[in-house]
Amino acid sequence: MTDEGCSDVTSALKSNPSHLRELDLSRNKLGDSGVKNLSDLLKKPKFKLEKLQLSNCSVTEEGYKALASALRSNPSHLIELDLTGNDPGQSGVKQLNDLLQDPDCQLKTLRFLSPAAEKACRYVNRVVGENPFLQRKLNLSGHKLGDTRVNQIAALLQDKHCQLNTLTLSGCSITEKQSLILTSALKSNPSHLRELNLTGNNLGNTGVKHLCAVLKDPHCKLERLRLICCDMTDEGCSDVTSALKSNPSHLRELDLSGNKLGDSGVKNLSDLLMNPQFKLEKLQLVSLYCTAITV
Template identity: 75%
Template sequence: MLHCHFCSRLSNCRITEEGYKALASALRSNPSHLIELDLTGNDPGQSGVKKLDDLLQDPDCELKTLRFLSPDAEEACQYVRGIVGKNPLLLRELDLSKHELGDTRVNQIAALLQDKHCQLDTLKLRDCDMTDEGCSAVTSALKSNPSHLKDLDLSINEIRNTGVNHLCDILKDSHCKLEILRLRYCMTDEGCSAVTSALKSNPSHLRELNLSGNKLGDSGVKNLSDLLMNPQCKLEILDLWKCSITEKQCLILTSALKSNPSHLRDLDLSRNKLGDSEVKNLSDLLMNPQCKLEKLHLNDCGITDVSALTQSLTNSKALQFLKELDLSDNMIIDSKQLRDVIRDSNCTLR
């Protein structure tokens, strides 16, 4: 029997997930005639891509080339496959942390992220030696396809100027459903101000925010406080470790938290010089009957007096929820009463 071998180009045809499934089914029933298939620029789902990808494993299939991506994105796809052992188009989570990507590789990764075939929920690019140019390329790519992403980590890279602007555009986009944002050690105080301002306009999805290692500055603290006071804000984890927060700035933050305390479960203010006065304000937060804080980290905060904290834990229901209280590396004069209050609870004191 004579088979006709040919190429098929279906790029930019708005083929959906169902269309990919139907195409895969048709090709599986008569697979021997097609040697090249170009599907770049369409809108598939993962299951459609997987069915077509599985065709390449069929011994009766003579398909030599199955093209979903642009050349740069395909290069990135092969690079990622070499690291994680799977086709990234079939992944929901991609972690390339601590890989020195370099500008060329970052641009390829950006091309992959921009493609509609890539539908990641989680992207982790922590400590990838990215410059502002690389961060700009990645955040620009994410701008074009923001609706799937739920978890983004760009920590320990240099996000400056255009990178921050693109990131802010994502955060303000009504299609953005980001739940976890980690930006440790990567921004100036101007960048922190811009990011916290952007978060105020789309607050309802975010559940975890990590800005540790960045200097917030007065503007960043003010914007973050506005976010925390918003009734739509349902933030559960807030990490501000080593953010150069002053006593005055901490007062602003704790006042904001007291106005909307019911969602927060984990608060880290370690390595900020808060002093005893701000521990009093945090104690007032714990006194709030709506407060359900489970973890409070105050490591190395210049605390000497915990009497207010002890009183708040004695006279409130906070210990029903509190599981961990970290007061390590403080010069506390007398903590015996606090230890006695916590002793019979489920809370661990460090």
């Protein structure tokens, strides 16, 4: 079915709206036009739909905007909404977030992620009690993730809907191997992240090298990076400074405390600080194993 068929369906339902409780139009080419017709129906007080499924219906930002507007006009009935497989654009997730802030909104289930990311989101919700896609922050500090959880978090990070700007995984027992999985996910979707904290994980120089592939990406706009006590030596520090030399303008805070950087690592940092494009405002190097700091 296309938007034309959706228009006929909504027109028919307008003449007899009060009994329908569940509507599944998934995997049809409704587009924004079809969803806008449906949104006009959702605004009607007599329309008491409880479950609406619109997965893989070619809905974009405009369609999300129309849906959110309609549901704000008549928020009290819908309890389940499935938008999996559509593209909300930059503001689509914000439209959903604004809708969920409405105290009259009764939505209990909202789906718009890939299946793998949805599993990760359910785990995150159990641990931190919030939806990271709507709150923009994810803090799993102190939870030993293991391979299964790391893979789930990676799936969540690379989902096109993910717009996390703060990721804190301090003390999560992340290994060098797992750091490759996480950083590969971040590299596929780097533009939203502004703060990353991997403190207290066993990254080593190899894990830090994986992270440097993200830092080099011109789409990476990271502003705060914490790698405290990550088993890094001067080799890892050299990789970090090399990566930041190629993409220096965004980072404002860097904390490498508790690593064995030595004089060589600090000298590499000193060279980076001389770069006029490097706008760092805060640098922490506590408990370094070096004989002289010449920053």
